[in-house]
Amino acid sequence: MRDFFEIAILGPVRRFYEQLVLFLPKLLGLFLLSFLGLLLGWLAYRIVRRSLAAVNFDRFCSHLGLASVLEKGNIRKPASEFVASGIYWLIVASFFMIGLRTLDESIMAGVFSRFFSYLPNLIVAILIFITGFLLSKFIARSVLIGAVNAQIRSAKLLSVSVELLIMIFTLSLALEQLGIGKAIIVATFSILFGGIVLGLAIAFGLGGRHLARQFLERRLGHKTEKDREEEERFSHL
Amino acid sequence: MPKEITLSPDVLQKIEKIKEVDIVIGIPSYNNARTIGQLIRAVDDGLSKYFSSSRALIVNSDAGSHDDTVSVACAGVETDPRFLALAHSLHPVYKIVTPYHGVPGKGSAFRTIFQVAELLCAKACAVVDASLTSVTPEWIERLVKPVLVEGFDYVSPVYLRHKYDGTVTNSIVYPLTRALYGKRLRQPTAGDCGCSGKLASFYLAEELWHASAARYGIEVWMATAAVANGFKVCQAFLGAKTHDSTALVRDLSTMLTQVAGTVFHLMERHQSVWQAVNGSEPVPIFGLPFEVGLEPVDVRVERLLSAYRQGVRDLSEIWKHFLSPAVLERLQRLSKANVPEFRFQDALWAKVVYEFAAACYARQMDRDHLLKSLTPLYLGRTASFVLETQQSTAADVENRLELLCLEYENLKPYLMEKWRG
Numbered sequence: 122m123r124d125f126f127e128i129a130i131l132g133p134v135r136r137f138y139e140q141l142v143l144f145l146p147k148l149l150g151l152f153l154l155s156f157l158g159l160l161l162g163w164l165a166y167r168i169v170r171r172s173l174a175a176v177n178f179d180r181f182c183s184h185l186g187l188a189s190v191l192e193k194g195n196i197r198k199p200a201s202e203f204v205a206s207g208i209y210w211l212i213v214a215s216f217f218m219i220g221l222r223t224l225d226e227s228i229m230a231g232v233f234s235r236f237f238s239y240l241p242n243l244i245v246a247i248l249i250f251i252t253g254f255l256l257s258k259f260i261a262r263s264v265l266i267g268a269v270n271a272q273i274r275s276a277k278l279l280s281v282s283v284e285l286l287i288m289i290f291t292l293s294l295a296l297e298q299l300g301i302g303k304a305i306i307v308a309t310f311s312i313l314f315g316g317i318v319l320g321l322a323i324a325f326g327l328g329g330r331h332l333a334r335q336f337l338e339r340r341l342g343h344k345t346e347k348d349r350e351e352e353e354r355f356s357h358l
Numbered sequence: 359m360p361k362e363i364t365l366s367p368d369v370l371q372k373i374e375k376i377k378e379v380d381i382v383i384g385i386p387s388y389n390n391a392r393t394i395g396q397l398i399r400a401v402d403d404g405l406s407k408y409f410s411s412s413r414a415l416i417v418n419s420d421a422g423s424h425d426d427t428v429s430v431a432c433a434g435v436e437t438d439p440r441f442l443a444l445a446h447s448l449h450p451v452y453k454i455v456t457p458y459h460g461v462p463g464k465g466s467a468f469r470t471i472f473q474v475a476e477l478l479c480a481k482a483c484a485v486v487d488a489s490l491t492s493v494t495p496e497w498i499e500r501l502v503k504p505v506l507v508e509g510f511d512y513v514s515p516v517y518l519r520h521k522y523d524g525t526v527t528n529s530i531v532y533p534l535t536r537a538l539y540g541k542r543l544r545q546p547t548a549g550d551c552g553c554s555g556k557l558a559s560f561y562l563a564e565e566l567w568h569a570s571a572a573r574y575g576i577e578v579w580m581a582t583a584a585v586a587n588g589f590k591v592c593q594a595f596l597g598a599k600t601h602d603s604t605a606l607v608r609d610l611s612t613m614l615t616q617v618a619g620t621v622f623h624l625m626e627r628h629q630s631v632w633q634a635v636n637g638s639e640p641v642p643i644f645g646l647p648f649e650v651g652l653e654p655v656d657v658r659v660e661r662l663l664s665a666y667r668q669g670v671r672d673l674s675e676i677w678k679h680f681l682s683p684a685v686l687e688r689l690q691r692l693s694k695a696n697v698p699e700f701r702f703q704d705a706l707w708a709k710v711v712y713e714f715a716a717a718c719y720a721r722q723m724d725r726d727h728l729l730k731s732l733t734p735l736y737l738g739r740t741a742s743f744v745l746e747t748q749q750s751t752a753a754d755v756e757n758r759l760e761l762l763c764l765e766y767e768n769l770k771p772y773l774m775e776k777w778r779g
Binding site: 267272 | 664
């Protein structure tokens with residue numbers, strides 16, 4: 122009876138206790154690390170928000186059109202809060218992953234290493250996206266102002282096309298960095314980009330022979346008929 | 359800060375031989391073979407006719423012309439009988455042809471000329487543009503005499519121009535600089551001017567020569583620096599101003615960006631000066647205004663208006679970042695007006711210029727984008743001005759400009775408010 126009690130009841134309880142004794146510090150470690158992550162995340166959030174507010178980041182984003190993009194995505198937060206929140210969640214998630222690793226080394230090691238080896242790709246992809254976005258806005262605005270000043274009627278269309286092309290290129294680069302649908306994206310981009318360039322070349326060659334001629338004449342420093350016609354006969358200065 | 363000398367050793371050697379002169383006449387040139395010979399003869403004549411007892415030097419500062427500018431400039435004096443006569447006079451007219459170094463542009467030419475003037479302890483210095491075809495010997499007298507005889511430091515030109523000529527000067531630079539600094543300098547963008555040796559040395563000591571103003575807006579900078587730093591300024595009536603047609607700037611947007619950009623940049627630099635100025639005062643003029651024949655000018659208003667309308671249609675999204683909603687709304691309403699009723703009111707235009715200046719100061723957008731987006735508005739204002747003054751004489755137009763200037767002056771508190779954000 123005593124053996125039965127030992128084997129059936131006490132043994133499992135002891136083993137559970139031993140496992141519990143082994144597990145509890147790990148659980149505590151997870152909680153502690155998660156708490157530390159929350160604390161550091163909150164600190165980073167405050168620092169980033171204040172720093173961005175000090176350099177008028179929200180106004181800068183508003184001028185670049187980032188704020189309106191966030192609005193379109195139904196994100197009502199200011200851009201500085203959005204960036205600070207991103208950093209907050211990145212820190213919290215990182216510390217949670219480190220905490221999980223303490224629970225079971227063998228299972229979590231793979232997840233842990235995959236998470237941290239993927240993290241640089243994610244950061245690079247985000248940076249590529251932000252750079253491409255800013256560049257597309259800047260170049261599109263340059264094209265728009267230049268085209269309006271040159272009195273090209275479809276200035277807006279030209280500017281939107283340039284912006285779209287740069288964004289397609291940026292997205293392809295960012296997705297490739299993330300390793301999502303590599304082959305499909307490269308093929309899609311090549312077809313799309315090649316098609317647009319070919320289309321434009323054909324359109325320019327067939328429909329815009331006169332424009333091409335004028336363009337070349339101007340590049341070579343000759344005055345075209347149109348120039349002579351349009352040239353103001355008064356000095357602005 | 360020690361002054362940087364950009365002259366080559368052989369030029370310095372020539373200067374050492376000359377030792378001292380009273381007057382330096384500078385001629386910045388770039389591909390002006392067609393006009394420089396005639397110009398040098400006019401300068402020579404002016405010096406011999408009006409300053410025969412003064413020692414003078416003509417400095418041609420060339421920016422590396424690809425045509426025969428330099429050889430024409432040199433030959434012009436050697437073959438000119440007037441020059442030969444001068445060479446034997448008691449106070450000869452020396453001549454130096456020097457390529458200028460450093461920042462490419464007119465600013466470097468001015469720097470070279472001022473350095474020569476300073477090294478030779480010149481009392482007066484005048485600069486005339488090599489692309490001009492209307493320079494007469496009297497120009498030299500009128501640019502130099504107020505400095506040598508009357509003790510002025512800066513002589514700004516006044517030209518007789520067609521009523522539609524110099525619209526950037528008339529609608530932006532003149533009214534704005536007048537409202538800001540309180541001096542009625544009619545042509546602050548003109549490259550032909552006179553200055554004292556003291557002012558030339560002051561210019562050389564300024565930390566500007568590597569900045570964008572040295573490349574694009576040296577004339578405005580010189581006029582503004584003279585006024586803002588309390589130098590004695592006056593004006594000289596020079597008559598008609600005509601250029602060699604090949605030398606005119608073709609890209610309006612780039613020119614407008616450069617000129618307006620320089621004026622706005624100078625507003626930042628001298629903000630403590632202009633914020634204390636109220637109203638404006640006339641500047642003395644030397645030389646009697648006389649009538650000269652001017653070629654009629656053909657302005658295609660429809661083209662200017664279509665540029666304005668397209669600007670309002672396509673650039674409002676950009677303007678809304680820095681123009682006030684009230685101004686933007688009026689611009690949009692105006693774009694719907696038909697040709698006969700199209701009137702870009704003075705007050706609206708002054709507000710537009712002030713808001714652009716304040717936006718530039720507050721770095722509300724890339725500076726180049728901001729300034730270039732002013733072009734359609736300027737064309738709209740020009741169209742309105744042409745429509746309004748089609749039947750007016752040059753004198754009427756001048757009176758009309760006076761009203762615009764007063765509007766700029768009245769709205770200066772508006773600028774201060776926008777400037778302070």
